[in-house]
Amino acid sequence: MAVGDDSQSIYSFRGATFRNIMEFPDLFPGTRIIKLEENYRSTQPILDLANAVIERAAEKHTKILHAERGAGGPPVLLQCADEQAQSRFVCQRILELREEGVPLGEIAVLFRSSFHSFDLELELQRADIPFVKRGGFKFIETAHVKDVLAHLRIVANPRDAVSWHRVLLLLDGVGPKTADDVFTHLAEAPTIEAMSERLAAYPRRGAYAKDLARLAALVAEIAPDDMPPGEKVARVVGFYTPMLRHIHRDDFPKREKDLEHFITIAGRYRSLASLLSDMALEPPTDSVGDVLAADVEEGLLTLSTIHSAKGLEWHTVFVLWLVDGRFPSYLNLHDGDEVEEERRLLYVAVTRAKDNLYLSYPIDIYDRAAGMVLGQASRFVQDLPETILPGMQVIESGGFR
Numbered sequence: 001m002a003v004g005d006d007s008q009s010i011y012s013f014r015g016a017t018f019r020n021i022m023e024f025p026d027l028f029p030g031t032r033i034i035k036l037e038e039n040y041r042s043t044q045p046i047l048d049l050a051n052a053v054i055e056r057a058a059e060k061h062t063k064i065l066h067a068e069r070g071a072g073g074p075p076v077l078l079q080c081a082d083e084q085a086q087s088r089f090v091c092q093r094i095l096e097l098r099e100e101g102v103p104l105g106e107i108a109v110l111f112r113s114s115f116h117s118f119d120l121e122l123e124l125q126r127a128d129i130p131f132v133k134r135g136g137f138k139f140i141e142t143a144h145v146k147d148v149l150a151h152l153r154i155v156a157n158p159r160d161a162v163s164w165h166r167v168l169l170l171l172d173g174v175g176p177k178t179a180d181d182v183f184t185h186l187a188e189a190p191t192i193e194a195m196s197e198r199l200a201a202y203p204r205r206g207a208y209a210k211d212l213a214r215l216a217a218l219v220a221e222i223a224p225d226d227m228p229p230g231e232k233v234a235r236v237v238g239f240y241t242p243m244l245r246h247i248h249r250d251d252f253p254k255r256e257k258d259l260e261h262f263i264t265i266a267g268r269y270r271s272l273a274s275l276l277s278d279m280a281l282e283p284p285t286d287s288v289g290d291v292l293a294a295d296v297e298e299g300l301l302t303l304s305t306i307h308s309a310k311g312l313e314w315h316t317v318f319v320l321w322l323v324d325g326r327f328p329s330y331l332n333l334h335d336g337d338e339v340e341e342e343r344r345l346l347y348v349a350v351t352r353a354k355d356n357l358y359l360s361y362p363i364d365i366y367d368r369a370a371g372m373v374l375g376q377a378s379r380f381v382q383d384l385p386e387t388i389l390p391g392m393q394v395i396e397s398g399g400f401r
Contacts (some may be wrong), residue, residue: 006061007054010307010345018341022059039065039351041313043072045388046357050350052388053380058340065351075350075357077322077381080394083362084268087123089394090318093358094129094301097316104130105299106315110306110349112329112342114254115139115261116321117303122265122278124301135305140279144244144255145262149279151236155223156272158192170243171215173208182212196220214239229275230267237263260368306349317353319346322381323361325374330367346380359389 002024009018025031039047044067051064080086094107111117114136121139124131139145147170153163161183168179185202189195200216202209218239222232237259244259245252269275302314321327327346332338350357363375376382381389 006059007057007063007344007347008310010310010341010348012337012341018059018337018344022061033061035061035063037063037065038068040068041354042351043067043069043355045072045074046350046353048388049075049357049384050347052384053343053350054347056380057343058336072355074388074390075353075359077377077389077391078358078360078394079377079391080360080362081364081396083119083264083365084123085394085396086320086360086362087120089360090120090320090358091123091127091129093318095127097356102315103299104301107318108302108304108309108312108314108316108352109318109320110304110309110352111320112306112327112345113257114305115258116326118258118261119265120320121303126278129301131301131303133303135308139258139262142255142258144240144248144259147244148233148236148240148259148262149276151218151222151240152232152272152276155192155219155232156276158189158195159187167215170240170247171208171211172246173206174211178204178206178208192219192223196223225272228267229269229272230263232272233266234263263368264366306345309352310348313352313354315354316356316358317349318358318360319349320360321362322346322359322378323363323365323374324376324378324382325367325372326365327378328380330372343380346378360394 002021004021006018006021009016009021012018025033042050042065047065047067054060055062078086078089080089090109094104097107098104109117109120114133117133117136118139121131121133140149147166150163150166153160154167157163164183164186165176165179168174168182169176174182181204182199182202186195186198189198196216196219199219200213202212218235222235241256241259244255248255266275269278302309304312306319328339328342332342359381361377365374366372367374
């Protein structure tokens with residue numbers, strides 16, 4: 001006997017193959033297929049959407065899920081003006097759900113890739129909503145983001161010894177002793193501009209001399225107050241990328257994608273001070289506010305990649321970034337098998353929800369790596385009937401239409 005669900009085969013990157021279950025009846029003639037179509041988790045409208053998503057699959061063992069629980073509210077597809085509007089909606093709705101009596105531990109936000117939650121993490125921190133993240137590090141806890149932030153912090157506060165040491169230790173040939181000597185040499189300078197000049201003129205020369213000169217040039221370049229924060233981050237990322245590829249050889253493409261998204265986020269700020277202030281916020285585990293205070297028994301909001309959410313369930317589920325080019329990724333559009341696996345990935349996300357399901361996508365998003373503007377809902381939900389997936393538009397004032 002073999003038990004499996006072809007609609008939830010989402011681990012090809014680990015060597016799993018969808019073909020095992022599809023070809024099982026051919027490999028073992030006389031196989032009897034028993035379909036388990038009763039669902040005890042979700043309401044029927046959620047299952048109707050899941051059935052509609054997987055019905056379009058190129059290959060499948062056809063199943064039509066039906067709920068033992070009965071009816072409920074329909075899932076909703078939300079069009080958001082941008083990523084910030086998407087994040088604000090999710091935060092606002094989570095606070096409303098808490099007031100309605102839904103504990104944080106019964107709410108999850110799911111996404112295809114870990115970096116898709118970065119903007120939301122900042123919004124949750126501002127709102128003092130405590131959360132745990134599965135399937136990746138929290139944005140401000142990643143080493144590469146901390147490295148870039150250290151470069152920005154020495155511009156905002158030239159006396160920040162900790163950030164100077166982090167930046168200097170990234171350079172080849174610079175150890176703790178050399179970093180101490182360099183910082184002592186710089187500490188006499190009254191301004192960041194003067195520090196840049198002293199850094200370029202550091203008297204002791206070694207294998208790191210050229211890197212010190214490059215760092216001095218970068219500091220001078222991003223020091224002006226009138227340079228937008230997004231541009232400063234972009235310059236730092238350009239300087240840091242060769243070091244990133246050397247330090248994190250195994251997974252630098254993923255980290256580079258994180259930093260591309262960081263540049264986008266930084267572009268929304270008017271000042272470096274406000275950007276660094278938000279980045280300094282610790283993800284909350286408690287709060288003193290009445291509505292926002294997190295009861296230990298309530299649990300934490302879950303942020304999770306869909307792969308890490310398989311097998312789990314929540315009262316309310318939000319699925320972010322359901323925009324074509326991100327879900328499915330534009331990198332996979334040339335490969336039919338990869339697109340089909342992403343379809344199954346959405347099916348897994350949808351079937352995590354018990355009572356409420358919100359799918360959202362921002363429009364007019366410029367993807368730096370692809371060099372294209374993304375703005376259409378995922379092809380997996382395009383043209384679905386309004387009776388299965390009604391659409392709404394998030395209005396910046398906080399309302400809907």
